[in-house]
Amino acid sequence: MTTVALKDVIKVFRDGTVAVDTINLEVNDGEFMVLLGPSGCGKSTVLRMIAGLEEPTSGAVMLDGEWANELPPRERRIAMVFQDFALYPHMSVNDNIAFPLKLAGVEPTPRGERVGDVASALGIGDVLARRPSQLSGGQRQRVAMGRAIVRRPGLFLMDEPLSNLDSGLRAELRAEISGLTRELGVTTVYVTHDQAEALTMADRVAIMRKGVLQDVGTPTQVYGRPATLYVAAFLGSPRMNLLEASVYVHLDRYVTLTLGEQALYLPWNDIRSRAVAHYHGERIVVGMRAEALTPVAPDTSGDVLRGRIRYLEHHGHESLAFLDIGASAIVVDEVGGPIDGDTPLGQRGLRRFGQMMQRFTGRVAVEQGEHASIGGTNTSVLNDPGRHHRRPAELAVRLAPYPAVSTGHPLSVKVRMDALHFFDDRGDRIDVGWR
């Protein structure tokens, strides 16, 4: 029903804050696009420019292919749902949902029908007579959604609509929202800081950092082939293991990736070894998700890393072991937040990162207070000791629910070499030219 295109959109607020820095993004008709990023990265500002509540400083906001920078919000056929949605407390659910139609001058009979349809689609058909105060949090959020949908918008804009709900309800509403918008065929731009929410709901995810778009793609693409170190670190639970490696090329034989006192070898006939070989004598970041690591017997040879279990986390359906392998990990700031992606850290919250790590891992982050800076063009993650954030690697490995090992035990893991990710010292993916 509606397409959105942002062309070189920049938003600088009056106080000089660059909230959005040259964003290019297209949202297709009927698509569910999720804008993902930590607090303060500019997600709401993007959404507000699409809604017409803010004007871009430069660049173009196009709706259905037409220049829309100055188009007033009410002429955009847009509905918005916010985190802090406000229902009219003195009106019934029915009247709350019907209100936008009443304003638009829709006659009572069709109005009643449309409210009924929307309410039953949202599973709140039986509470139409109640006041908001008589509803649960989930029901109230459904009413807010109903009020937005009832106008049959061409474009649905949602700004962290589930953030205030408890996790069970959030998971339930996630499925409902994405199901409903698809059923209605409404183009949707959905803002969240929760990577799990983004990956489960989106047709495509656009990941932002400090006003800059980092990567856009289907959940499979951005998870499986992240464009930057930042995206790699942001997506997935447990987080991707990001290890500092030194590259050494043995011509025509193999490329050695030295991780502390251990090494992995990329055979020369592996096409990726050519791309990585450009970094001979330098340091890069090697990313490996927990699913690329399989516990093996200690005498196994080949692509194996050996370590000692620093601590174990029991998650019911699985356990996670965190191995000390004597290598350095790269910590990407702003990714922040506990493993389930709940509370993001704002820019000003960065200083707390080390303390948070300490709280979650029970140990002190090395070089606390120093932060990686990989967003800019000329900053280096690895080679600028004043700006990076390095700590002893604790390799996350998946184990069975009640493993026979415990803290302090040695553990060897086989590395799926084809599942490794490589990033240069600016945090860009070392593109190995294959998918």
Ligand SMILES: Nc1ncnc2c1ncn2[C@@H]1O[C@H](COP(=O)(O)OP(=O)(O)O)[C@@H](O)[C@H]1O
């Ligand atoms: N009206 C404003 N004036 C000045 N700065 C603003 C204004 N609104 C937002 N900002 C700043 O712009 C940046 C992006 O904000 P926002 O888009 O709300 O981020 P997000 O929604 O990702 O948390 C933040 O640094 C925020 O403090």
Ligand SMILES: [Mg+2]
């Ligand atoms: Mg916001």
